[in-house]
Amino acid sequence: MSDINSKIYLDYAATTPVDSRVLDAMLPYFSEYFGNPSSVHGPGQLADAALEEARRKVASLLGARSEEILFTGCGTESDNLALRGAAMGQRRSRGAYHILISPVEHHAVLHTVQQLEAYYGFDVETLPVDPYGRVDPQDVKASLRPTTALVSVIYANNEIGTINPVAQIGEVCREAGVLFHTDAVQAAAHLPMNVQLDNIDLMSIGAHKFYGPKGVGALYIRRGVEIIPAQTGGGQEFHLRAGTQNVPYIVGLARALEIAQTGIEERSGILSGMRDHLIERVVKEIPDARLTGHPQNRLPNHASFVFKGVDGNQLLMMLDAAGFACSSGSACKVGNPKPSEVLEAIGVMPAWNKGSLRVTLGHGTTPEHIDQLMAVLPGIVDQLRKLSAV
Numbered sequence: 286m287s288d289i290n291s292k293i294y295l296d297y298a299a300t301t302p303v304d305s306r307v308l309d310a311m312l313p314y315f316s317e318y319f320g321n322p323s324s325v326h327g328p329g330q331l332a333d334a335a336l337e338e339a340r341r342k343v344a345s346l347l348g349a350r351s352e353e354i355l356f357t358g359c360g361t362e363s364d365n366l367a368l369r370g371a372a373m374g375q376r377r378s379r380g381a382y383h384i385l386i387s388p389v390e391h392h393a394v395l396h397t398v399q400q401l402e403a404y405y406g407f408d409v410e411t412l413p414v415d416p417y418g419r420v421d422p423q424d425v426k427a428s429l430r431p432t433t434a435l436v437s438v439i440y441a442n443n444e445i446g447t448i449n450p451v452a453q454i455g456e457v458c459r460e461a462g463v464l465f466h467t468d469a470v471q472a473a474a475h476l477p478m479n480v481q482l483d484n485i486d487l488m489s490i491g492a493h494k495f496y497g498p499k500g501v502g503a504l505y506i507r508r509g510v511e512i513i514p515a516q517t518g519g520g521q522e523f524h525l526r527a528g529t530q531n532v533p534y535i536v537g538l539a540r541a542l543e544i545a546q547t548g549i550e551e552r553s554g555i556l557s558g559m560r561d562h563l564i565e566r567v568v569k570e571i572p573d574a575r576l577t578g579h580p581q582n583r584l585p586n587h588a589s590f591v592f593k594g595v596d597g598n599q600l601l602m603m604l605d606a607a608g609f610a611c612s613s614g615s616a617c618k619v620g621n622p623k624p625s626e627v628l629e630a631i632g633v634m635p636a637w638n639k640g641s642l643r644v645t646l647g648h649g650t651t652p653e654h655i656d657q658l659m660a661v662l663p664g665i666v667d668q669l670r671k672l673s674a675v
C-alpha cells in the first residue's frame with residue numbers, strides 16, 4: 286500500500302478535507318455544548334442556539350429565510366427528501382404526477398425518481414441536453430404539462446463540470462407554476478449561490494464537497510412548498526426530518542459554506558488558471574484525447590476527459606500507482622465497468638466512453654502538481670493503448 290501523504294490528491298469533486306477553521310468551529314459541540322437542541326433546559330438551549338445560528342448563517346448565504354433551511358444527513362438525503370417529498374406533496378394537492386429531469390443527474394436524483402416511477406406511479410420524462418451536457422430552458426418550457434409535479438436539473442455536473450442555465454430554467458418553471466429543484470452539491474463549493482436570483486424552489490447541498498464534514502447536508506425549501514416527510518418521528522426540522530440534529534456537523538456545514546461563499550472570485554481565478562493549463566496540455570500532448578463538458582461554462586476546478594481506446598479503471602489504477610488520486614467521473618461508481626449515463630447522454634462514442642478521467646483541483650493544488658501529472662499521464666495512456674492492442 287502506498288503512503289497517503291505521498292499522493293497528489295486531484296479528486297476534490299469526490300470529497301474535500303475538512304478546513305481547520307471548520308473543525309475548530311465544530312469541536313466545542315461534541316462534548317462541551319453537547320445538549321439536545323429539543324431539550325428545555327440550559328444545555329439544550331445552548332445547543333439550540335448554535336443550531337439556529339447555523340440556520341440563520343446558511344439562510345443568509347443562500348438568499349433564503351431561516352425557516353426555509355432544513356438540515357439533513359448528506360447531499361443525497363437532501364435530493365431524496367426534495368424529490369420524494371415534493372412529488373408526493375404535488376400529487377396530494379393537485380394530482381400532478383409528471384416529473385422532468387435532465388439525463389445528467391447524479392444517482393441521488395436519478396435513482397430516486399426511478400423509484401418514484403417504479404413503485405409510486407409517477408411518470409418520469411428525461412429532457413434533452415446539448416453535447417456539453419446543458420439543458421435548454423426552452424426545452425423545459427416545451428416539456429411542461431399541466432400534470433408536471435416538479436422539474437429537477439443539476440446546477441453543476443459532478444462528472445463533466447458543466448454549469449446549467451439554472452436561473453432561466455427556474456424562470457420557465459416559475460411562470461408555469463411548477464416546482465424547480467436543483468442539485469447544487471458541486472456548485473455550492475465554487476459558485477455564488479442565491480435562490481432568489483436563480484428562481485429556485487428546492488436546492489440540495491452537502492458539506493463535504495466544500496471543506497466541511499461528511500454526513501451532513503442542507504435543503505432549501507421555498508416557503509409554501511409542501512413536502513411530505515420521508516422520515517417520521519419527533520418534530521425536529523419543522524416536522525419534515527425527524528431525528529435529533531447533529532449539532533457539531535451542522536455548525537461545521539454553516540462555517541464551511543461561509544468560507545466557501547467568501548472570496549469566490551479570487552479562488553476561481555487561481556483554480557481555473559491551473560485547470561485551463563491542464564486542459565490545454567492534455568488535449569495538445571495526448572493523441573485522441575478530448576475534453577468532456579463545456580470548455581468555459583464549467584466549474585473552475587474541474588477538468589474531465591475521454592481517451593479513445595483506454596480502460597478508465599486501468600487508467601485510475603496506473604495513476605494511483607504513480608502517486609495521483611484522480612477519478613473516472615463519479616466516486617459513486619467504484620467497480621462499475623459500464624460507461625456512465627452522463628457520457629452516453631452527451632453522445633460520447635463507445636470507443637471513447639470507457640476511457641474517462643476526471644481531475645478536480647482544490648485548496649492543496651499547485652501548478653507543480655499539474656506538471657507532475659503531465660509528466661506521467663501521456664506515457665500511461667500510451668502504455669494502456671498498447672496493452673489493449675495485443
Ligand SMILES: *Cc1c(COP(=O)(O)O)cnc(C)c1O
Nearest residue numbers: 359360361391393443470471491
Ligand atoms: C456528491 C454529490 C451528491 C451526494 O452528496 P453526499 O453528501 O455525498 O450524499 C449529490 N449530487 C452531486 C452532484 C454530488 O456531487
